[in-house]
Amino acid sequence: MPDNKFYDILGVARDASETDIKKAYRKLAIKYHPDKNPDPAAVEKFKELTVAYEVLSDTEKRELYDKYGEEGLKEGGAGFSPDDIFSLFFGGGGFGGFGGRGGRRGPRKGEPLQHNLKVTLEDLYKGKVQKLALQKSSKCPDCAGKGSTSKDGVKKCDDCHGQGFKVIHRQIGPGMVQKLQSQCPSCKGEGNVIREKDRCPKCKGNKTIQEKKTLEVNIDKGMKHGQKIVFPEEGDYESPDIVPGDVIVVLVQKEHPVFQRDGDDLVMEHELTLLEALTGFTFYITHLDGRVITVKNPPTQIIKQGDIKCIYNEGMPGYKRPFEKGRLFIKFNVVFPTSGQITPENAKLLEKILPKPKPVQKPVSHDGIDEEAVLHDFDTKQHSHSRSSAYDDDDEDQHGGHPQGVSCAQQ
Incomplete structure (x- = not known):
């Protein structure tokens, strides 16, 4: 059965032309690009669109996908980044082509950090400012996030020539070559390396340090369980070309004893x-x-x-x-009162005070015999246990007294 996932993501038919695919991607990319729609679901959707377009816009990859589906592509490495593909349409990263940042692509944004904050119903009723202590990665102040305090300490990686990745070509069939892109192991994708002697003494070349940060969370009156409060760019610092992600505080209401x-x-x-x-x-x-x-x-x-x-x-x-x-x-x-709390004398008084019951007409017995029944207290738990025991007894009778699963020999 053909794999239509990427076609479905872009909303095009399997026989769509390159122009149709490009138009579909352009339309959806504008709608879901993180610069325009910061919702996490939109970010994931944009990533899906990017992967689908990367495959279907490349003649070789599309041919592979049409023949073998995603499995035929899984050995491949990363292709373009979402921003790379977006820049093909709009002349730079993000929405630069629409009066945004111009032709120069802006820095990528880091992943958001989510923290649950327990609050009481009183907090949500009256409002409150609550402090939240975080442990986060911050830019090293000594080396300004470069990893080295030496002027010439940061060198371009010789293995990948500063690209951060390596490209290899693999033949996958007669006349078919697959281009693979993988992270450079020497610089771990950063494009540069720092010799041990040149590493910053404070951060050991990691470019970041761990520090405590206290955020003041303003809980407004009427906020609800599960509501999110966003602190822009208060997440971990990763590198100069990555903007720290947001810190998202999720309110978790404790159970209240009354309300x-x-x-x-x-x-x-x-x-x-x-x-x-x-x-x-x-x-x-x-x-x-x-x-x-x-x-x-x-x-x-x-x-x-x-x-x-x-x-x-x-x-x-x-x-x-x-x-x-x-x-x-x-x-x-x-x-209601329990049995014995109302005496016969008090019952007589209640009869005088409370509305009279409807008169009861005694029916005529067909056999001329009258019987009087007695009401008993009933325990539902005990009744359930009794019924279970009765079923067990019946089960044993049906199996001739032998344990279930043991049968008698037949001659």
Whole structure:
């Protein structure tokens, strides 16, 4: 079955012309290029587009792909970088051809670093500034990130002539040569080398040092679990031609003992005695900002088991609109008296107070025999165990008392 993955990524047919492929890539590259769309998903999409275009725009690679699929290309090394291919269209890296950085390609950006920050529901309600300590790689101050303090300490790699990679040609079939590109082992892809005697004493030629960095995370009112706060270019320093990546702080809300959050609403549960449910009640809620809210229900308003009531404007503040608040929902659980708590005398009093039950008409028995049943307490867990034991007994009976899996010999 033919491999159409790269064609599908670019949204073109398998028999698309070079012009069609180029147009499709150009259109999608503008949409997903990291300079235009910094979303991580868009970055991954741009990488996929680049790989697909690199193959389908090269006659030899496309022929290989059409015959053997991705497997036929896997022995190959890297081709163009995403920025290299993009520059073919737009005259330089990024969006220089559209009034951006001009013809000169800008530096690549490093990978983002993500940190989870635990916060309370109170933090999200009131807002807070929280400090986050990070261990990060920074540019060595002694050598300015060059790896050497000597003027002539950094030399161009002789093995790759400063390219950072080597190109080899491999014959893969009659009249077919594959061009492979791999990282130079001598300079590890950097294009230059530093002799041991010329290495910076502080960073040992690594160009970076480890240091502690404290970020102040502004948690705004109304922020939510999973929300991200971005600190641009606060990630690890790698090299002068790579801009440090972003630090992304993800808020992780701890569970609250009273409130649960549902969007901008808060939800809680409250227990009532049967007396409170029937005759009214007063109770108090300590809110997330420390305020005490008095909740009253008059005797004329009866609360049933599972009833949900709502208090407006006592939910969470809206993000970027803190003066608009959601609702506070209260679910009531009515606790009934246990057997023996109500005496026969009190039961008589309740009969006088509570509404009379509907009259019950006794049906006529067909056989003239009346039976009286007794209600018993029922334990669901015990009942489940009993049923399981009964099934086990039946299973043993069906197997003649022998353990399951052991059969009797037949003559």
